[in-house]
Amino acid sequence: MSRPNAQSMKPATAAKKLDVYLPATPPQFQENAITRAELAALQEDPPQWLKDLRKNGPHPKNLVAAKLGISISGLTRGDVDKAMTTEQIDQLLADKPAWLIAERESYQEVLREQRRIKALHADQARES
Structure with a gap:
């Protein structure tokens, strides 16, 4: 993940947009800013952890x-x-x-x- 800038968002904002519970996400997701491009990639092709969180x-x-x-x-x-x-x-x-x-x-x-x-x-x- 990348550094915070005008085109990135806090992990809490990204979790809200992904409809997931932030404390259940991986540490790397929780600790780093997420760019709009990274968010779009997560939405388009969700990794297994995101699929599991959405399902269970x-x-x-x-x-x-x-x-x-x-x-x-x-x-x-x-x-x-x-x-x-x-x-x-x-x-x-x-x-x-x-x-x-x-x-x-x-x-x-x-x-x-x-x-x-x-x-x-x-x-x-x-x-x-």
Whole structure:
């Protein structure tokens, strides 16, 4: 990896763009700036460590929330405060604890309301 400059990014930024949990990445990735070209190469032809992380985790909170069908705030309310592996996520989905069921219902209601408001705005824009 290369030195920081205007065309490079911090490892945390690169990990976010790759949708991976930074502490689970190799030390070389964590300790060096990543250029845009290196990021593009990782996206186009991911090395085995990146494929494994994307498949098995641990996953960052945004992906955990998406896989569970809830918000990131819902994770916090469910006392999930760390990254989770795919296996742990699958186990939660199989067990269906009460907090997860409630959070999924709440999240779906929020999404329905967002769609309703978007449609309302679209209708108002057409009438104008």
